[in-house]
Amino acid sequence: MRTTARSAVMTDLLDQAPASDKPADKPFESHDYAIEARGLVKRFGETLAVKGVDLTVPRGAIYGILGPNGAGKTTTLRMILGIIDPDEGVRRIFGEDRPQRIARRIGYLPEERGLYPAMKAPDAIAFMGSLRGLPRAEGRKRGIAMMEEYGLGHAVDKKIKELSKGMAQTVQLLGTLVHRPELVILDEPFSGLDAINQGKLEGLIRQLAADGTTVIFSTHVIHHAERLCSDVAIIAGGQVPYAGSVEVARDRLPPQVRLETKNESGAWRNALPASATRDGDAWIFEVPDTGIEPLLRALIEGDAGIRSLSIERAGLHDAFVQIAGEAAAEAMRSDAPAEEVAA
Numbered sequence: 001m002r003t004t005a006r007s008a009v010m011t012d013l014l015d016q017a018p019a020s021d022k023p024a025d026k027p028f029e030s031h032d033y034a035i036e037a038r039g040l041v042k043r044f045g046e047t048l049a050v051k052g053v054d055l056t057v058p059r060g061a062i063y064g065i066l067g068p069n070g071a072g073k074t075t076t077l078r079m080i081l082g083i084i085d086p087d088e089g090v091r092r093i094f095g096e097d098r099p100q101r102i103a104r105r106i107g108y109l110p111e112e113r114g115l116y117p118a119m120k121a122p123d124a125i126a127f128m129g130s131l132r133g134l135p136r137a138e139g140r141k142r143g144i145a146m147m148e149e150y151g152l153g154h155a156v157d158k159k160i161k162e163l164s165k166g167m168a169q170t171v172q173l174l175g176t177l178v179h180r181p182e183l184v185i186l187d188e189p190f191s192g193l194d195a196i197n198q199g200k201l202e203g204l205i206r207q208l209a210a211d212g213t214t215v216i217f218s219t220h221v222i223h224h225a226e227r228l229c230s231d232v233a234i235i236a237g238g239q240v241p242y243a244g245s246v247e248v249a250r251d252r253l254p255p256q257v258r259l260e261t262k263n264e265s266g267a268w269r270n271a272l273p274a275s276a277t278r279d280g281d282a283w284i285f286e287v288p289d290t291g292i293e294p295l296l297r298a299l300i301e302g303d304a305g306i307r308s309l310s311i312e313r314a315g316l317h318d319a320f321v322q323i324a325g326e327a328a329a330e331a332m333r334s335d336a337p338a339e340e341v342a343a
C-alpha cells in the first residue's frame with residue numbers, strides 16, 4: 001500500500017478537470033443505463049491512450065473492464081468519472097453528462113491506493129465518506145460496523161500505518177462504500193489481495209449487486225470477470241472490440257466435444273470431423289452440423305467403447321482470445337501475478 005500525505009481519493013476529487021461545456025454531440029439510446037459512453041478518445045501528448053470507446057452499463061450490473069496493462073482501462077474509467085475530460089466523445093452517468101454533479105451517488109476506488117498513515121481506520125473511512133457528503137460522525141459509526149462485518153473488528157483502534165497492506169486496502173474499499181453509493185467503480189480491486197481476501201471481495205461485490213448497486217471493476221484477470229460479471233467490455237490497445245453480455249461473448253464460439261474411447265481405431269473414427277484434434281487421450285472437436293445424436297449412434301455402432309463424452313461451452317478466456325487475439329490474452333497472463341491467476 002502506497003501511503004501519501006495527500007490521499008489518492010482526495011487528489012482525484014480535487015484534481016477533477018472542469019467539465020466540458022460542449023453539448024453532447026451524439027445522441028444516447030436510453031436513460032435506463034448507469035453509464036453510457038460514446039466515442040471516448042484521450043491523448044496524452046503523443047500517446048493515443050484511448051481510441052474511441054463505446055460502452056453501456058445497465059443499472060444493477062456487475063460490469064468488468066477487461067484488458068492487459070496499458071490497454072486504457074484506467075483512462076476510460078477516469079473519463080467516465082469526469083476526473084479527466086475526453087478529447088472526443090461523450091459520457092453520461094445516470095443520464096448526467098457532468099459526473100461531478102452526482103459525485104455523492106458514486107464510490108470510486110482508484111488504482112493508486114493511499115490513506116493518511118496516522119489516521120485510525122474508522123476515521124479514514126469517515127474521511128473518505130465526508131468527501132462524498134457523509135457527516136463524519138455517521139461515517140465513523142458506519143466504518144466501525146463495516147469493519148466488524150468484514151472481519152476487521154480487531155483493527156478498529158489501529159492506525160493505517162499499523163495495518164498490513166491487504167488490510168489497509170480493505171479499509172480503503174470500505175471508505176469507498178461508506179456513503180452507500182448507487183454506482184461503485186473499482187480500478188483493479190483484486191490486485192494486491194491474497195486469495196482469501198479476493199474471495200471476500202467477490203462476495204462483497206455480489207452483495208452490492210444483490211442490493212441494487214451497479215458495480216464496475218477493471219481487471220487483467222479473466223477469471224474474476226468470468227466468475228462475477230454479467231457484462232464486460234474487452235479493451236485492448238485503447239479500443240473496445242466487444243462490449244456486452246458475458247453469455248453472448250461465450251456463445252460466439254461453438255461448443256466443443258471432448259471424447260475419450262477405449263478403442264483407438266474402428267469404423268467409428270469416420271464419424272469424427274476432419275478437424276478433430278488430440279488433447280492427451282481425448283479427441284476435441286466442434287459439435288458437428290448434423291448434431292450430436294448421429295455421432296453418438298456411429299460411436300456406439302462402430303464399437304468405440306465410450307469412456308467419457310462431454311460437450312463444453314466456451315469460457316470467457318476462449319471468447320477473449322477470439323475477440324482480442326492471442327497476443328492480448330498472453331499479455332493478460334504475463335501481467336497477472338501467480339497468486340491472482342491461481343485464485
Ligand SMILES: Nc1ncnc2c1ncn2[C@@H]1O[C@H](COP(=O)(O)OP(=O)(O)OP(=O)(O)O)[C@@H](O)[C@H]1O
Pocket residue numbers: 044047048049067068069070071072073074075076111188
Ligand atoms: N497521465 C498520463 N500521461 C501520459 N501517458 C499516460 C497517462 N496515463 C496513461 N497514459 C498512457 O495511456 C495508456 C493507457 O494507460 P491506462 O493507465 O489507461 O491503462 P490500463 O489499462 O489502466 O493499464 P494499467 O492496469 O497498467 O494501469 C498507456 O500507454 C499509458 O502509458
